[in-house]
Amino acid sequence: MTFYNISQELMSLHISQNQSAVQRFLASHPLADCAEAFVALIDDQQLNVLEVRDLFRLMTPESQITLLEYLPLTLQTNLAEYLDITELVQLTQNMAHDERADLIATLSIPLQQQVLSTIEHEHRVDIEQLTSYPQSSVGAIMTSDFATLAMNSTVEDAIKQLKHIARDSETIYQAYVVDVQECLQGTVSLRDLILAKPLQTISEIMTRVCIFVRVEEAQHIASQAIRKYDLLALPVLDINNRLIGIVTYDDAMDVAEEHVDRHIHKTAAVNYSGNLKDASITLMYRKRVFWLVLLVFGNIFSGAGIAHFEDMIESYIALVFFLPLLIDSGGNAGSQSATLMVRALATGDIIAKDWAKMLGKELMIAALLGITMALAVSFLGFWRGGYDIALVVAVTMQIVVLVGSVVGMSLPFLLNKMKLDPASASAPLVTSIADALGVLIYFSVASLILDMPVSI
Amino acid sequence: MTFYNISQELMSLHISQNQSAVQRFLASHPLADCAEAFVALIDDQQLNVLEVRDLFRLMTPESQITLLEYLPLTLQTNLAEYLDITELVQLTQNMAHDERADLIATLSIPLQQQVLSTIEHEHRVDIEQLTSYPQSSVGAIMTSDFATLAMNSTVEDAIKQLKHIARDSETIYQAYVVDVQECLQGTVSLRDLILAKPLQTISEIMTRVCIFVRVEEAQHIASQAIRKYDLLALPVLDINNRLIGIVTYDDAMDVAEEHVDRHIHKTAAVNYSGNLKDASITLMYRKRVFWLVLLVFGNIFSGAGIAHFEDMIESYIALVFFLPLLIDSGGNAGSQSATLMVRALATGDIIAKDWAKMLGKELMIAALLGITMALAVSFLGFWRGGYDIALVVAVTMQIVVLVGSVVGMSLPFLLNKMKLDPASASAPLVTSIADALGVLIYFSVASLILDMPVSI
Structure with missing residues (x-):
């Protein structure tokens, strides 16, 4: 249906x-x-x-x-x-x-x-x-409705006990073994119980390796642990090591989705997670305006760069033709790298100490990308402004792609090092930084190659 | 430890x-x-x-x-x-x-x-x-190792049967009721069995509402269904409605993560999902170069716009100062909108027919954003080029933010309509489109306000 x-x-x-x-x-x-x-x-x-x-x-x-x-x-x-x-x-x-x-x-x-x-x-x-x-803590998604067993009860009694609470419990497939202080000692699955002999004790069959999470930790820590260790539910401990709740796998899946929402929005410089349809106009305005205005002021650097080279631009007006193209290319390559790194840092595929290794690789990739793009753009340059301009744009392209990529890949690591969220290295931020650098690189290369004095 | x-x-x-x-x-x-x-x-x-x-x-x-x-x-x-x-x-x-x-x-x-x-x-x-x-099909992640029960067996026998396969089965918490043709008739959980009376038959206690997935469907369809319906496992049917496998929740969690990887990378114009550390340099080059080079050629439009207005730029060289800032702002607002829409379309928070409703909202938000940013930039404009330039940049800012946002939010819907992945509306693509439009808007506004004839 x-x-x-x-x-x-x-x-x-x-x-x-x-x-x-x-x-x-x-x-x-x-x-x-x-x-x-x-x-x-x-x-x-x-x-x-x-x-x-x-x-x-x-x-x-x-x-x-x-x-x-x-x-x-x-x-x-x-x-x-x-x-x-x-x-x-x-x-x-x-x-x-x-x-x-x-x-x-x-x-x-x-x-x-x-x-x-x-x-x-x-x-x-x-x-x-x-x-x-x-x-946003684990406490806000855990449930206090879980099954506990005593170490010295028999398998037979434990099954009876689970049967008794089966109708109303969140899950009976995973039970938690606690001592008299309610401290977690081990876990037993219903499958373990079914496979054991009726008169064995819980302490004989329980798994003593317990993965747990603290009640005050961030929710996505819990959802990552559930995914990593393939758990049905994750026990939650308070500061005194007492078992006070569990997070179930279905809640973990929802948390993971929300976490991804927030991550994706952050990489677009929007600080909002939730249903887009329900969000009011003023809320979305507030969530989007901060970075946009900040980037306007950030872009003063690009403008200042241009002002510095004004005389040369007046002499070679054809240079303006390539300005959006060159600065965009640096920004595009940079936001590719940033997105890849931010995500890989978030999933743990790469960690802080991998920076040097990743930098080496990024330099190689960016060099190859730069050569390809320089080749593409040099035809345009030749057609538009002759040999000199072709050389200027090709050299600039190679450098801006290299610089943009390095900025894009390093910024997430830097934010991470500063204990900030790497996802703040959003595409708009990387683009704006790459643009300012791109302007400087472009006109510096131009003044070198075209042999123009720079106005001071 | x-x-x-x-x-x-x-x-x-x-x-x-x-x-x-x-x-x-x-x-x-x-x-x-x-x-x-x-x-x-x-x-x-x-x-x-x-x-x-x-x-x-x-x-x-x-x-x-x-x-x-x-x-x-x-x-x-x-x-x-x-x-x-x-x-x-x-x-x-x-x-x-x-x-x-x-x-x-x-x-x-x-x-x-x-x-x-x-x-x-x-x-x-x-x-x-x-x-x-x-x-990428469900068949590639399902397991063929699942528990089936007959409609007419008793609860007592069913429990015995599950106990028998407990050691080697992927899960015994969910069993599937099939007829002689192996067609799925219902599901029974171990909890249902434990709560039922030993001599009841399976057909009396089974749940007849079955959520299932076809073997040839995309994996994330299965993982979405598992999350939506809070399932432990999802039955997989072949073309003849026979039960041939199940997808378990833990595999669904991994699929969801991978799906998100691919989504995020796509929005940065990178067509790759997998571990970044393991990816070879040439592989990453190939995955990133396509869009970058395509966007270089796309940027010809920005260049052509500039060429068209060359005379005016020569007369008002201060206009170049604001070029990166204005075109970036349109691109930034546009990539915000695009990211929000792409994600919301992917999660189903909004659907194709919501376009008109979302457009109305986006226009309001973008108008507010534009006013704020126009105000911010007009001070810069006044300081740099006096009253005229301030007016030009403020009006341009308002329009580019509006246009950028509308392009950014509409492109994902358009791609969706064309049966393409909305995630292809990547930040780099939106930025490049917004840039070309931004150049045209900027110099058109300038020529209107500064009353300059346009070179034909």
């Missing part, structure tokens, strides 16, 4: 308001797709949030929870504001712990307080705990 | 060649880290492949297999070439089916044939099947 059909079907269920038809439909379609269809219907103003609420009330509690978790947070919040407080409390008591903490944190303060004062004590403590972590 | 320590420890194990020490060490350290350490030691020429092979021979078969799977494919291949044929066959019989297919496909032809003629028939058929799919 296509996406279009799901939307159509939801619209007709909205008209009929037939409870059993709603439940049948949701049981036979992926809820992730239904959530997407609801978002599209609201976007296109075919349904409003109140109407979605009415359909929502016809669903089974299980469908309600799963659907809610698939909706974007803004829509979850809108919907929650239209629910009765008893409905909302009921839902939040059964949602995944990490999801509900996110939801409650975005509710209006009065509603938040109403939920927290109504909900069972144990849940309230959990929510307050999970919402206390900084937004 | 830090990465450095692992490398040191492996070096001392290499010196001692103490089998039990090797096995103890590997049992108490993450094999993913050990694999990384081996790669670094070879890179730094502290160990050669033969020496790694000798250490490898001291490991337990289980460690050997896991470690091998964590090594990069090139090193796996090198190592394999130094093993005896019996060792190699033994290993490949126990490796994950997808991993071993990749390995065998990269071996030298004689060695490949030797392995295939020695290995058990059933394994050979499987390898030949898996290596027959195109490199």
